[in-house]
Amino acid sequence: LFRSEHVFMSNDRFPTEEEQFEIYRGIVERMNGLPIVIRTFDIGADKQIANHNLPKEINPYLGCRAIRFLLREPSIFRAQLRAILRASLFGNVSLMFPMISSLSELLEAKALVKETRKELESEGLKLEPMRIGCMIEVPSAALISDLLAKECDFLSIGTNDLVQYALAVDRDNHMMSSLYSPTHPSVLRLIKIIVTEANRHGIPVTVCGEIASDPRFTPLLLGLGVHELSVAARYIPIVKNAIRNTSIVAASLLADKAMSLSTADEIDQLLNEEYKHNVPEDCIYNF
């Protein structure tokens, strides 16, 4: 996963198509044919752009972020899509839209990709088909994941934001941190819905966010039907170890048991006990 907003967060302006193309091509080439997902700009809210005059919002997390920003600024979006499509010639690139909340948004974004592709083809480029997916991080998207799955080649569950919106708890608000519960039963139910629909439509689904890198969640996620985790590099060993120390049967039973519980605390405790049982030697996550 390449979070494209990183190309200019330190910059004071949007990079041009050419500048972006050079950056994306460099990254794609370094992948040496391995698949890479480029996520379009996830900006707004906590990721503000200097010198770009977005109006100040009272609730930025419920405001003009990510795909919402891009669809309102088609010239910026087009430049990025052109740069990504051009870079796709140099490797195995997929495209992902952040913060999709409705089917209309996804279709609008896909239409713009199609247009941009035609434009580039009329300029003489021979483009391969590119896989397109979307982040599921808004409850409305999770609840219509059947409709989105039909229009996507893959889904990616952004659990950090999904928890934030499902529970209506700002994840950066320290006063409310006790209410930010990734083990809330509603979160498990949403993940279950998304994974079930993705599997039913035969497309892959990845789990991102902090819980993907937390080994206590690993058997639960496997048990819910998740086959792909997006893990920060330094957590790969510990998550791999958690996978090796469970069976798919045990994981499935654990998920069933977790889904039958009523509160985040109970589920939290269940995951802790299971982890202690599976990986007793770990002294970081066992406390």
Added chain:
Amino acid sequence: LFRSEHVFMSNDRFPTEEEQFEIYRGIVERMNGLPIVIRTFDIGADKQIANHNLPKEINPYLGCRAIRFLLREPSIFRAQLRAILRASLFGNVSLMFPMISSLSELLEAKALVKETRKELESEGLKLEPMRIGCMIEVPSAALISDLLAKECDFLSIGTNDLVQYALAVDRDNHMMSSLYSPTHPSVLRLIKIIVTEANRHGIPVTVCGEIASDPRFTPLLLGLGVHELSVAARYIPIVKNAIRNTSIVAASLLADKAMSLSTADEIDQLLNEEYKHNVPEDCIYNF
């Protein structure tokens, strides 16, 4: 429904238990034995209290609001509960908690009611049992409405906030108003879940918020199984008229059709057509 925060929004401090008791008793007595629901303080976010030092929040709609505030300020919550319980002796009072997002919050609030009730009884008051319900306005609550229904005597769907959180769109942010869609399929699905669970547990469920007063939504809500609407007084005639101009069979077919559509625009159009068909003489909602 009595929105208790109205007793002091113009004031510069929290009213005492005595002051609240006098206000609630006055209102309860004026109901002359008719049922009244008193909702505990729904403050924070857009309803700030002058002179009460709540820390400034970056996303107040995702912050310390309503029940969250009350559970952190037990002395304020207790004073309000005591005043409401005392006023309940003068009529038919139910109690409702706003912004519940988990079962734990509901149980904590109910425990405080129980404690307060015992306290008052030890002071010599003879209290009748009081019905307790909660607002469903956070997606996580909607998704666990089966668990909440078991612990409540009634539910009330706060659609304005529910739409806001489900779609992650600040309803006061004019720049984002095109994204604030009460007809988003996910909203219909959430309402359906809540209503189904309330009916299954044999407790009443009310729909509040703007769509409850919008006659184009009336047949849809009836068709989804809703039996009670909380309507602003001036909309009662127009909503009554909408109810009279549909049948429960037609409403149920309409709901099925709406549930099969994929976008807010399609559902919007369906509701408009149905309303034009049912109430062609209305020139306010037909355009």
